[in-house]
Amino acid sequence: MALIACKNLTLGYGGRVIVKDLNFAVNTGNYLCIVGENGSGKTTLMKTLLGLTPAISGGIVLGDGLKRNEIGYLPQQTAVQRDFPASVYEIVLSGFCGKSGIAPFYTAAQKKEALENIRKMGIFDLKGRCYRELSGGQQQRVLLARALCATSKLILLDEPVSGLDARATEGMYSIIEKLNKEEKITVIMISHDISAALKYATHILHIGADCFFGRREEYISLKKAEVTDNE
């Protein structure tokens, strides 16, 4: 059974349709890249998968015993207020909020893992700093570390490398690859970086006027065919 399956999913806001009749399934261990133009509905799809935006019609089925609190999420943008007092460590630790359920406090193991994720993202020396006073790329890494804390089976990333420098981008891709290969965590990632998408992904979902879903190889041969057609 698939980890997440969408059947005839129609997305939109307030009755206005953005994407119609999406069908795809993600299995455990897959690495799905979602590509498409600006405004094509990628973020909307991710929010619908997460239950933040209601679907207009169609259904999403969570399989393999997947629970909501086993999903990590990196939003495309977080509207944090100008003077919100919060340290990097506090924010990363809050990634465990869903997992800890009704338990009031975070465990020692969770605190250790939060620090470990902060280290992985290369922001260990910033851990006591105020989030609002960091640069855009540094903030992105904080939210990534938080997403890692929330993840145990599936991670959804909305443009994880936007705003990162070349080295951090490389590091980011290798962390995601490791997560996918070694810890068997399923990845769904939105990206405008087609070459990276084709390098790491097992599956591609293209959203736009004509939607495509399939294995990476199929997508590559389809693109090749399109190029030869045009010539």
Add this chain to the structure above:
Amino acid sequence: MSEIMEKLYFYIQFPMVRKALIVGVLIALCSSLLGVTLVLKRFSFIGDGLSHVAFGAMAVAAVVGLTNNMPLVLAVTAISAILLLRTGTNTRIKGDAAVAMISVGALAVGYLLMNVFPKSGNVSGDVCTTLFGSTSILTLSKKEVLLCIILSAVVMAVFVLFYNKVFALTFDEDFARATGTRTSAYNLLIAMIVAAVIVLAMNLVGSLLISALVIFPALSSMRVFKTFRSVTVCSAVLSVICALLGMLVSIVTGTPVGSTIVVVDIFSFLIFYLIGLLKEGVKK
């Protein structure tokens, strides 16, 4: 100096003064704990908004001819507080605008009703109490003090136990919801304790003071501290100190309690503002 101490000592002998001090400190503590979240969620003016709702409810009670309007007023105020806060940040109308709408709306409806049916008894007196506190804080009954102590204990326990959830929900509600936190349940819980504190405090110290107690300690601490925990702790401590100081000053000088506390809060804000500026200057 010793003269002042003697005067204080003299007044502290009276049980009613001690009761007032206890109630004042507890309300200051509870409202400052919630204040950080309320200010960050754009609900600074919820105390004022709710007092207008209470006024509207009183007008309705007077028109209908209820003799004991307290239960109705309490219920309506608590329900409005929950409706306002429960929806969290995912509403089309943002917190401050929603509070303003409800407050102006209730005020207008209440005033209109009083004019159309001008038989009401003592609405203007009632209005005064919602603004400035009913019983002067010195005439509290034993029952009121006990209620205040119990409620404060509940609020503090809930706040400590759900501190991590409160942070997660205040910082990024969407993320919390997406990763499996039951945000609507927690929002309801937060809304209920906010409603309880505000309704209680409105009756004891008035809505002017409750707004000040919610806003000032949080804003002062945010000038100096940059993490959620330090801001929360600092505003709780600051709020208690200011309330205590304000009450003692008012006892000695005979000034009105509420406004004295607010003035002390204003001073503390100025001090923290300066410290904040100095800190920034040192960093540069």
